[in-house]
Amino acid sequence: ITYSAISAIFNINPTTVTRVFYNILYALASQTKHFIFWPDKKTVFNTLPKAFKSNYPNCRCIIDCTEIKTEQPSTVEQRVYMYSHYKNTYTIKVLVAITPSGFISFVSKCYGGRSSDTFITNDCGFLSKLEPNDEVMADKGFPGIKVSCENVKSVLVVPPILHNRRFTEEEVLQTYSVASVRIHIERVFSRLKTYSILNKITVDLLPSTDEIIYICCVLTNLQSTYYVTRIQY
Structure with a gap:
């Protein structure tokens, strides 16, 4: 309206x-600036859903970037920065991390749609949250942060990547295993995007997108939670 x-x-x-x-x-x-926070390890592991306990007992978080469409920016520089080839339109991107139980524990500032997932993850301060032996689940768009995770002695868990060959049976099972729990963040994104202000950000709201997305994440956290129940492979 x-x-x-x-x-x-x-x-x-x-x-x-x-x-x-x-x-x-x-x-x-x-x-509400303290409503989204990084829980300590004990809290995360005490609330770890059963679906994670067998294969990913050290999972600290699941991460992904989400894109939100915007109107065409007013300047050429902004258009170049915000044009997303993936969405074929102008977008802003944010990195979101959730705990295995579905609590949004980290939200980055907004970046232009041209920024890669790897760049955003390395730039936004997320990696400083990690501790030794933490498992970070992500999709295939984050291979570039593997070394960054290793530098802080954490482990990046992503589905196997196909390189001009067929997946082995073990890799197929691993792909299903990761996907069956990583999809949890897609459910969080679905809840987040029920707020119609995120359908398409108008030009006049662009300077305030950090605050708008943060408030929407806070409201998402205040909804009833749910747990992953998919069978592990």
Whole structure:
């Protein structure tokens, strides 16, 4: 709903609507700044779903980047930075980490759609959260962070990558095993994107996307949780 529509409904000036929106947005972001946090190992492992315990007992988090469409930016520099070849449109990207139980534990700042998953992960400060022996689950778009994870003595868990050959039976089973629990983050993204403000970010909201996405993540965390129940392979 537009500012003009709200101003008509409540019979107030559109400028007042805009001011109230931003005042509330920044107030919410400030007051909830500790709502998304990195739980300690003990907390994560004490809430580890059964689906993880047999194959991924040291899983600290599942990570992925999500893209959110935007209107066409006003400057050429912004258009180059924000154009996503994957989505074939202008987007912003954020890295999100969730615990195995589905709690959003890390949200990066926003990046242009042109930025790679590897660049965002290495740049946003996520790696500084990891501790020795932590397992980080990701998809095939994150092979470039393997060395970065090893540098902090953590383990990157991704599905096997096919190199001009067929998967072995063991690799097929490993692919299913990773996918059966990694899909958990896709469910979180589905919940996150139920907030219609993320359907398409307007140009006037671009300077405030960090706060908007953060608040949507906070609201997602406040929903009832669920656990992975898929069978392990």
